[in-house]
Amino acid sequence: MDREGIIMRNLKVTARHKLQMLLFLFICLTGCTHAWKLSNIEPESYPEIDKLNMRVGLKLTAELLSAEYKWGGGVSDRFIIPLGEIMSMNAQRLAHSLFSSVTTIQDSSASSGEKVDVILTPRVVSVEASRPISGRQEAHTTIILEWTLKDMNGNLIWMKTFSERQSYPTRGEEFHGGNNTKNSLQSIISALFNNSFQAMSTSKEIRDYATSRNM
Amino acid sequence: MREIIFNKSLNYLPVTKAWLIIKTHGLLYMIIAFSILLSSCYIAPRLPEYNVQPIDNYTNKQSKNGLVIAIRPMTENDEYEKYFGENLRSSNILTVLIVIDNQSSSSVILSNDRISLGHGNISDISNADSNYKEPFSSAAGAIAVTSPLLLPFISMSAAKADEVKHNMLTKEFHSDTLSPGDKTHGFVYFKLKDKDLTSDKWFVHIAALDTATKTWTAFDLPFEWTERE
Numbered sequence: 398m399d400r401e402g403i404i405m406r407n408l409k410v411t412a413r414h415k416l417q418m419l420l421f422l423f424i425c426l427t428g429c430t431h432a433w434k435l436s437n438i439e440p441e442s443y444p445e446i447d448k449l450n451m452r453v454g455l456k457l458t459a460e461l462l463s464a465e466y467k468w469g470g471g472v473s474d475r476f477i478i479p480l481g482e483i484m485s486m487n488a489q490r491l492a493h494s495l496f497s498s499v500t501t502i503q504d505s506s507a508s509s510g511e512k513v514d515v516i517l518t519p520r521v522v523s524v525e526a527s528r529p530i531s532g533r534q535e536a537h538t539t540i541i542l543e544w545t546l547k548d549m550n551g552n553l554i555w556m557k558t559f560s561e562r563q564s565y566p567t568r569g570e571e572f573h574g575g576n577n578t579k580n581s582l583q584s585i586i587s588a589l590f591n592n593s594f595q596a597m598s599t600s601k602e603i604r605d606y607a608t609s610r611n612m
Numbered sequence: 613m614r615e616i617i618f619n620k621s622l623n624y625l626p627v628t629k630a631w632l633i634i635k636t637h638g639l640l641y642m643i644i645a646f647s648i649l650l651s652s653c654y655i656a657p658r659l660p661e662y663n664v665q666p667i668d669n670y671t672n673k674q675s676k677n678g679l680v681i682a683i684r685p686m687t688e689n690d691e692y693e694k695y696f697g698e699n700l701r702s703s704n705i706l707t708v709l710i711v712i713d714n715q716s717s718s719s720v721i722l723s724n725d726r727i728s729l730g731h732g733n734i735s736d737i738s739n740a741d742s743n744y745k746e747p748f749s750s751a752a753g754a755i756a757v758t759s760p761l762l763l764p765f766i767s768m769s770a771a772k773a774d775e776v777k778h779n780m781l782t783k784e785f786h787s788d789t790l791s792p793g794d795k796t797h798g799f800v801y802f803k804l805k806d807k808d809l810t811s812d813k814w815f816v817h818i819a820a821l822d823t824a825t826k827t828w829t830a831f832d833l834p835f836e837w838t839e840r841e
Binding site for chain 1: 778
């Protein structure tokens, strides 16, 4: 084989290797998506109190119902844990524990026709998933939940934001169902709703409004 | 033409050789090398909490009907490094500490969407009267508060960006109802555009709702700051 032939053969080999490299990179850069579920979505239980005499419309927005904890993607696998169901169940349990009458209102559903005095809206402001690349470090999770209570004219009666965060080890948990992450999320959500219940049940502003409505 | 092909092929030969070595030793080395490339050696430092002073210690404050609000814009790069682990100014983010003390006899509501940043003289902003109806945040030129999670930190690794956002979230100001005697504080973040940086006169606009009278009270706290190169 002459020199030109060797060169041309090398060029063909190089082209084939480039194709293999691109294929390898494509495989490396594409991750799978894993949807995990929380093992326990039973809502919190609250102590019995004298319920506030108000007809509350609990507004469950599409944003709340689609809340999720997610991380990864791009070059690595993507993990998603839906939070909408546990959030909405907890919001309903909390509202029923606090107020004498609760009507659930969803964005997608038409008005039920029930008369309400106020609209209570929970909003997931942010779900932060800070995951370390190295297993030596801890993951941080922060969920910020905001509540607004408005009268039927849209005037704010009460508003409060609750923030809960936890740090926990994640070494190898992708291979074991993400138990640390799930436990941490459940613990955060539990704390968020307990703090919300505590704040709403002792709120001077909500009690004053309920009293003024019933005078 | 032949000469060009010849020179090109010589350049490819070492690549071919390297590929043959990798092939000989299996894909393991390649995967390890690729993992190292993708990983960052960034280790998150433990950052100190910001030491918030009693409201009387702040010079830039206003008091209306017993509600006292103070601000402290963070303009020093060193402070950003110390408390957020990154100079947020390089990402065009201006951070302002807000300290609130409700010394009135009414409850007030402070909402993040009623906090904004303006530039220029307050007197030029017609919306900034004390009994305005429309939120100033929607006024032309007003810069709304930004959530840390929405900020793109493209100049740093994903791990570092996560850590910076985490620190910003933990120090963030949250919407709140303050009963008489209640206090609160936190940082708000404003994402500035290049055209905003020409200004040297700024003000933070905060509207507080009195829950008893259902009236909004506006606070406009001015400060001077020029972006330094």
